[in-house]
Each structure stands twice: as structure tokens, then as C-alpha cells.
Amino acid sequence: MGRHSRKGPEAKAPEAGPAPAEPGAGREGTRPAPGNGRRRRPGEAPQAPDGPAPFQGAPQVRGGHPEQREPGGGWGTGPAGRPGPPSRTEPGRTAGEASAPQQPQAPRNAQGTGTKPLIPGPRREFVEAFDAPAARPPRATPAPERVAPADPHGPVSDGGEQPPDSADGAPKDSRGGRGRTFTGIAAAAVTTVLAVVVAGQVAHDSGGRSGEAQAAGVDRDGTDGTSRSDDRNTPKVAVKPLSYEQKMAKAYPLAPKLKGSGKFTAVPGAAKAPGKGRKYVYRIDVEKGLGLDSALFAQAVQKTLNDERSWAHDGAMTFERISTGDPDFVITLASPGTTGVWCEKSGLDTTVDNVSCDSAATERVMINAYRWAQGSSTFGPDKLYSYRQMLINHEVGHRLGHNHVSCRTPGTLAPVMQQQTKSLDIDNIKCKPNAWVHPQG
Known part of the structure; x- marks a missing residue:
């Protein structure tokens, strides 16, 4: 078992450190001033008289582990360049008074001091992607008449109903607004192209049939097969006259x-x-x-x-x-x-x-x-x-x-x-x- 999860009397911070949180306050109590977002090596933390003290300048979370945030990926981009080595707190000074090479930035949703933590919080769309519950599969809308989707095994549109996941009842897509927008645009483009092609084919067929009907002097009901036989040349069988x-x-x-x-x-x-x-x-x-x-x-x-x-x-x-x-x-x-x-x-x-x-x-x-x-x-x-x-x-x-x-x-x-x-x-x-x-x- 790691020393951060050891049970026993609560470790005492140095006299110059921040005041401990009140019992029962939980996560809502005042947190220590944030550090630079990295763990200290075991040899770097100052030792209290009764034993090893918790990491200085790291916010306390359940289980005794400090909250870890690393630059890049889903947590955003950190300050320019690689951050320098963590600063050590001097004896007799609190973590908030320790000198730091950079101004700390406040963590996202932090309720501590008004200063900013060193590393910015994660972008909102990535947090919502993990926090939001899985959306129901979209319900396929009926395709327009005589217009078949380009891929018979894929959805034509992305307009199925989804249950409201937020307080205002607005549906959320697990893929985010950008993905849903791209899907809608692609579906609309495919539907538009198919509609134009079908309309052109219908106009071509109707025009050709009407011309043939006028040439033959008869009306046609537009049925058919079966066979498009209008375009084929009917072989003329020469009837040999009787002798x-x-x-x-x-x-x-x-x-x-x-x-x-x-x-x-x-x-x-x-x-x-x-x-x-x-x-x-x-x-x-x-x-x-x-x-x-x-x-x-x-x-x-x-x-x-x-x-x-x-x-x-x-x-x-x-x-x-x-x-x-x-x-x-x-x-x-x-x-x-x-x-x-x-x-x-x-x-x-x-x-x-x-x-x-x-x-x-x-x-x-x-x-x-x-x-x-x-x-x-x-x-x-x-x-x-x-x-x-x-x-x-x-x-x-x-x-x-x-x-x-x-x-x-x-x-x-x-x-x-x-x-x-x-x-x-x-x-x-x-x-x-x-x-x-x-x-x-």
C-alpha cells in the first residue's frame, strides 16, 4: 500500500502551511494553493517532525492522490516551452508564498484562490464527450419516394430523435456538434444529388415518350416494362410477294x-x-x-x-x-x-x-x-x-x-x-x- 493511502493520524503540515480543511467539508473546503501540476519526487518534499508530509502546493483529492494534469491531448496546451523544475517551498513559508517562475492559473471549477493555475483546464467539448451519457442510435427517417441512398447499408440522414441529456431538454450527440453537422451536410448532399439525377431521368424519359407517342399518333399510359423496347430498332421482315x-x-x-x-x-x-x-x-x-x-x-x-x-x-x-x-x-x-x-x-x-x-x-x-x-x-x-x-x-x-x-x-x-x-x-x-x-x- 502506498504511503499516500496509509491510514492513521492525519499528517500535520508545517506551522507556516495552510490551515487544514474542516471535518465534513469534503471537496468544498479551501484547497491549498496549486503548484505546477507535477508530482514531487519523494526526496524533494520537506519532512515534518512526525513523518513525511503531503505534497506541497498540490490540491488534495479523495484517496490522498493529487490531481494530475499533463500538457497536450484532451487537457489543452500548456504554457509555451517545457515547464521548469518544480519550486521547493522554504521552511517557514506557506505554499502560496513560495516563489514560482510562472504565474499559476486557476484550475477549471476551482474554488481556491483567485490566482491562475500553471496549466489550463481541458477543452469543453472533450469533457462533454466523456461526461455525457451514450446517446440512443438515431432513428432513420423515411427516404424520399423513388430516391434510394447511395449506400443501402448506411443511414441516409442523421435526423433521428435523441433523449434530452441537459437541463433545458436539448439533445446531445456523443460525436459533438461538429460531427453531427458534417453528417447532416453529407446526407443532404447525397440526397440532393440523387434527387437531381432522378428528376433528370424522369424528364428525359417523359420527353422521349411524348415525342414517340406523337410520332406514332397514339397515346401511351407510361407503364412498361418491362422492356425499354422503344429505343430498339424493330427489324423489318421483308414479306416476299406470292408468285x-x-x-x-x-x-x-x-x-x-x-x-x-x-x-x-x-x-x-x-x-x-x-x-x-x-x-x-x-x-x-x-x-x-x-x-x-x-x-x-x-x-x-x-x-x-x-x-x-x-x-x-x-x-x-x-x-x-x-x-x-x-x-x-x-x-x-x-x-x-x-x-x-x-x-x-x-x-x-x-x-x-x-x-x-x-x-x-x-x-x-x-x-x-x-x-x-x-x-x-x-x-x-x-x-x-x-x-x-x-x-x-x-x-x-x-x-x-x-x-x-x-x-x-x-x-x-x-x-x-x-x-x-x-x-x-x-x-x-x-x-x-x-x-x-x-x-x-
């Missing part, structure tokens, strides 16, 4: 009882006769409102009639199409109702089987548009191309003076002038469908 053969093999919608306007339009253009035989000049009229491809129909007529398997076989004849002038006949594509009207002018009834005819009393060779668009059950849907060729050759054959002919040998190709739309089985003789006058070429 002539594909169009001729394709069925088209048309009602079997349709009756059109009865008004016709000549298909514009012309096609020269390719051969040197007997030339027949014709025009093609199409009833208005059918919705069929009139150019395809005109192309089919010209190709079929001048084919070597048709009436132009061996150069016997050739066919030329015109759109104006005086033709030999007019090949007319008309609705079933209009076809029936024109066929009736020549004493023919086409309404029973919904067929075509050559109205010999008129200039028109009538092609029933329903048969052209849908074909017949005798050929079926897979032979629609061939059926359309037969339909042209058969009706023009009537205009050239040929009558109906039936198949005489079972299993053979039916003659082109047989009524193949109605049946391929005549007089119990079943033949195969055929589109050509000279099928062998």
Missing part, C-alpha cells in the same frame, strides 16, 4: 349467292398475241365490288389461252388482250347473280348449279366469280390452280364454237369441254379432272 402459281392455287372468300352491282370495269393494260395463227382480240371486264384481284385474272386468261396445251396448240390460233377498242368478245368476271342475268339473255340457266356460261347472244363470256374464287368439289382444294385453267378453256371453247363432250373411257382424262364443274362421272363413266385441250402438249 403467280401461288396466287392461282389460293382460294379467296366469296359468297355463293352474291349478286353484285352489275357494273363492269375494263382491266387496264394490254397483252400482245404471242403466236402467228388466227388472232382473237378480247377485253376483260370485272364487276365492281367483287374484291378479287383483277390483274391476276387478266394474267391467267392470257397465259392459259396462249399455252401450247390450249387452243393455241401447233400455232392454230393466238390471243391478244386489249382494254379499249372493238374486241371479238369480252371475258367477264362477275358475281353469281350477275352471271345468271347475262346467261339468261342467251337462254341459259346457271343458277341451278351456280356455274359459268358463254352468253352467245351477247359479246360476253361469263365466268362465275364464286367458282373462280372457291373452285369445285370435283377438283378439290388441292387442284384449284388446274380448275381455274379448265374454267377459262371451257368457256372460251364455247365462244370458239365447241359444244359439250363427255368422257367415254373410264379412268382417262376428261375432255376439257365436259361439264367438269358438275361431275366427272357421266353415264357411269368416271374420268379424271383435266384442264387442257391437248393435255399431252
Whole structure:
């Protein structure tokens, strides 16, 4: 046990020393005049008659240990230069009368003499940092809408509530006012930057969308994905047009009882006769409102009639199409109702089987548009191309003076002038469908 904590009769100070504190006064009693803030070595303190005396000039605290203060760190900066050696008190003089090389400064919260102790007291912010109780962790404030913090694992602001630690109820931060200020400034800066970035992005998106919506002529509700697909170039798939053969093999919608306007339009253009035989000049009229491809129909007529398997076989004849002038006949594509009207002018009834005819009393060779668009059950849907060729050759054959002919040998190709739309089985003789006058070429 150190000699400063030894129990026993209180040590007596020299007669010239300061008066001892009254019993029960505690720390509030008059303290001895402060020294230079350093302990004396054991050999330096003057000895009392009864034993060693306490350090002269050091304030007394609980436990008998003098209060220690050192320059620098949390206790502030001491006087310039390194302090000199402690002064010794002379016999017969009090500690307050001892000469010192520097003027002592009063310690912080000291209630002794009015002189200043040698070393200044600690700075206030360091004392509060150790004296104040630990503050509660700040409560995170809700982040602004659509603004995420830069660090998802760190707080955005430092504005959480703290319990009052002082008499006036003001909250204290264990980090001090300066640290809280820096944290608030940093949080405000991060929030401001994020808000500016989000606002700029929203403005950019909304501007781009509105421009696209005006260009497309539609309104958009601003949803989306999913996918920002507006900025991507949509690949343009080139649709290859159908060939002539594909169009001729394709069925088209048309009602079997349709009756059109009865008004016709000549298909514009012309096609020269390719051969040197007997030339027949014709025009093609199409009833208005059918919705069929009139150019395809005109192309089919010209190709079929001048084919070597048709009436132009061996150069016997050739066919030329015109759109104006005086033709030999007019090949007319008309609705079933209009076809029936024109066929009736020549004493023919086409309404029973919904067929075509050559109205010999008129200039028109009538092609029933329903048969052209849908074909017949005798050929079926897979032979629609061939059926359309037969339909042209058969009706023009009537205009050239040929009558109906039936198949005489079972299993053979039916003659082109047989009524193949109605049946391929005549007089119990079943033949195969055929589109050509000279099928062998």
C-alpha cells in the first residue's frame, strides 16, 4: 500500500502551511494553493517532525492522490516551452508564498484562490464527450419516394430523435456538434444529388415518350416494362410477294349467292398475241365490288389461252388482250347473280348449279366469280390452280364454237369441254379432272 493511502493520524503540515480543511467539508473546503501540476519526487518534499508530509502546493483529492494534469491531448496546451523544475517551498513559508517562475492559473471549477493555475483546464467539448451519457442510435427517417441512398447499408440522414441529456431538454450527440453537422451536410448532399439525377431521368424519359407517342399518333399510359423496347430498332421482315402459281392455287372468300352491282370495269393494260395463227382480240371486264384481284385474272386468261396445251396448240390460233377498242368478245368476271342475268339473255340457266356460261347472244363470256374464287368439289382444294385453267378453256371453247363432250373411257382424262364443274362421272363413266385441250402438249 502506498504511503499516500496509509491510514492513521492525519499528517500535520508545517506551522507556516495552510490551515487544514474542516471535518465534513469534503471537496468544498479551501484547497491549498496549486503548484505546477507535477508530482514531487519523494526526496524533494520537506519532512515534518512526525513523518513525511503531503505534497506541497498540490490540491488534495479523495484517496490522498493529487490531481494530475499533463500538457497536450484532451487537457489543452500548456504554457509555451517545457515547464521548469518544480519550486521547493522554504521552511517557514506557506505554499502560496513560495516563489514560482510562472504565474499559476486557476484550475477549471476551482474554488481556491483567485490566482491562475500553471496549466489550463481541458477543452469543453472533450469533457462533454466523456461526461455525457451514450446517446440512443438515431432513428432513420423515411427516404424520399423513388430516391434510394447511395449506400443501402448506411443511414441516409442523421435526423433521428435523441433523449434530452441537459437541463433545458436539448439533445446531445456523443460525436459533438461538429460531427453531427458534417453528417447532416453529407446526407443532404447525397440526397440532393440523387434527387437531381432522378428528376433528370424522369424528364428525359417523359420527353422521349411524348415525342414517340406523337410520332406514332397514339397515346401511351407510361407503364412498361418491362422492356425499354422503344429505343430498339424493330427489324423489318421483308414479306416476299406470292408468285403467280401461288396466287392461282389460293382460294379467296366469296359468297355463293352474291349478286353484285352489275357494273363492269375494263382491266387496264394490254397483252400482245404471242403466236402467228388466227388472232382473237378480247377485253376483260370485272364487276365492281367483287374484291378479287383483277390483274391476276387478266394474267391467267392470257397465259392459259396462249399455252401450247390450249387452243393455241401447233400455232392454230393466238390471243391478244386489249382494254379499249372493238374486241371479238369480252371475258367477264362477275358475281353469281350477275352471271345468271347475262346467261339468261342467251337462254341459259346457271343458277341451278351456280356455274359459268358463254352468253352467245351477247359479246360476253361469263365466268362465275364464286367458282373462280372457291373452285369445285370435283377438283378439290388441292387442284384449284388446274380448275381455274379448265374454267377459262371451257368457256372460251364455247365462244370458239365447241359444244359439250363427255368422257367415254373410264379412268382417262376428261375432255376439257365436259361439264367438269358438275361431275366427272357421266353415264357411269368416271374420268379424271383435266384442264387442257391437248393435255399431252
